[in-house]
Amino acid sequence: GAVVSQHPSRVICKSGTSVKIECRSLDFQATTMFWYRQFPKQSLMLMATSNEGSKATYEQGVEKDKFLINHASLTLSTLTVTSAHPEDSSFYICSARDHRGPQETQYFGPGTRLLVL
């Protein structure tokens, strides 16, 4: 199967600091990865599309300077939450598109729970 990992699984940081979250496709290459955010009792909201070797595409309302995305290799995308504030506390989830099949199914990571104090 297709496996996607995230690191760390949970992180607590102080307000004003930056936090980096890694998303890796373990057994396949992914030219495209996606970053989602999920607040308690809500559904997943797409933040941005991460493209290997090019700039990320952000959804409307998502600040690109606050949520920095880097997709430097075919198996790794990183999301950096800069100058984090308590309202950034959320569950961050990535997915990776598996090109091996014709339908390019997306597989999700286990998520990273961020708590900003």
Place this chain on the structure above:
Amino acid sequence: DAKTTQPPSMDCAEGRAANLPCNHSTISGNEYVYWYRQIHSQGPQYIIHGLKNNETNEMASLIITEDRKSSTLILPHATLRDTAVYYCIGGAAGNKLTFGGGTRVLVKP
């Protein structure tokens, strides 16, 4: 992405088949129907997807109506571990997925 409509919640009996409906009346010809589920505090898990034909894998079966306006996910023998939020999503292959509210399924002993 096609807009999908699902019941907000449903209960199922352990050991019985669970039938989860989804309406997607505006789905276009090149859009697939994807099903994912999210168990509490985890990332979504891929279940199955289909375009026109019914599909079956080790987890579930997907029945798509001939007009493609609706579909049903079938969990053949629900277990307590199947308790989760199930999402039905319509979209073109490889495109971003837009999650709706899903159906909160509670499997009861």
